[in-house]
Amino acid sequence: MIRALLLALLLTLPLNALAWGPLGHRLVALLAWDELTPQVRADIQALLAGEADPTLAGVANWADELRANDPELGKASAKWHYVNIAQDGCVYDAARHCRNGDCVVEAIRAQTAILADRSRPREQRLQALKFVVHFVGDVHQPLHAGYGHDKGGNDLQINLDGRGSNLHALWDSGMLNRERLDEAAWLDRLRALPLAVTLSRPALPPDAAAWAEASCRIVREPGFYPPQAVIGDEYVQTWRPQAEAQLRRGGSHLAAVLNAALAR
Template sequence: MKTFPLSAIVVATAMAAAIHPTTALAWGPQGHRLVARIAETELSPQARAQVAQLLAGEPDPTLHGVASWADALREHDPDLGKRSGPWHYVNLGEHDCAYSPPRDCPDGNCVIAALDQQTALLADRNQPLDVRRQALKFVVHFVGDIHQPMHAGYAHDKGGNDFQLQVDGKGSNLHALWDSGMLNDRHLSDDAYLQRLLALPAATAVSAALPPPAAAWAQASCKIAITPGVYPSAHVLPQTYIATYRPVAETQLRLAGDRLAAVLNAALASP
């Protein structure tokens, strides 16, 4: 079977994922930046002002500038990075994507509960500024994570990390492909990719209520992950795979950006 020639990109991503196989990055830095940049185009004036206040003093005081902060915790704050590791994903029912909190989110340690908790902290004006700043950075990241299908996928293969693939004759894994491989293969700058994503249809009927419907978002992502064909049957990437599934990944990015804006506009509305 022929394979799609993006091995250098995917293998490099897979090597990075292999360092932390149980908490591999979702989307990768560019994907998270793009989610944040979409949201930045849709913020209300009140939310925009609150974001500026909360991120003042950050090296890059923008949503896209802090979009991968939660992944960088592994190096900069190992204790918080370890504690928050399970907050990046959830493993739902393997055949129906049903969500059972006692089974899938023990002690609130999954992306569904973490997003709810951090959104509540962000919206609470009685919380210290540092707490709300950290919550904002988590929310920006977790909304991206929950829309990456492999972060709501199977527990038995760690969301595709253990599902090995042959890509152009070289080894990779399915999680790495969805994280960055399919996106990086376009070789687009953030500005160019943003315009491509903004040209996609905007999300409809985005809820402005808090807490956000995180469980429903995760279940929708899970249903993508378990769709027949997402896992190549021969563990070799078919030539048509990227053309089939990259549009799905890009639609998820657009959806995540629209929903992130809705969450922030609600959480940061004038009291």
């Protein structure tokens, strides 16, 4: 009875604001750290000094924890985690898809600009860093650039291995957790994948719209939405490589953003 009540509570939460789960967001941050310049690493360490875990991975899930730790900021930033563009052919239009800048594309751009502005107070730039680390991860989760009518797959119930879930949760963490790898093993696996960008071409503003559109195109691929609620290992084996590639791209793109924003 208690378990059923907890599940019911979880299903009422605005899960469009969650992506990859804690492991996935930490992996994006750890992959990004590999590609940062020494100077940018030093600047980030200075900004993070005093945090409970003063690392990129340590703050990677901060934005998802705001609903519990800072409800007012969590509510204000809730729409910054996603953008719904699949219904429009995965072509981003700010006026249509991001009114008042309330979507992940414009949030990445706005928070990166704050981070890059060294005239701003340290506290503002620290908060912006936390948002950027998280949102770049978010935009690479395909369902965070998917359809609005099913809340990014949250309303599509599925059953895998006899357990009920939804498509969004499966992509957030279900497929990763099924491998039963620890963080170090996942890092080794993802580091073996090709880099998404090179260190020599960081640029501002970040090309967040292109990342969202690329994520969205995955959502529209045949078979991404399973034809029936009960799915098996075949779905996981088909789509987990895409999830892994997106994590790898997320890490590489995050590094490019941070290298550009903090370059001297």
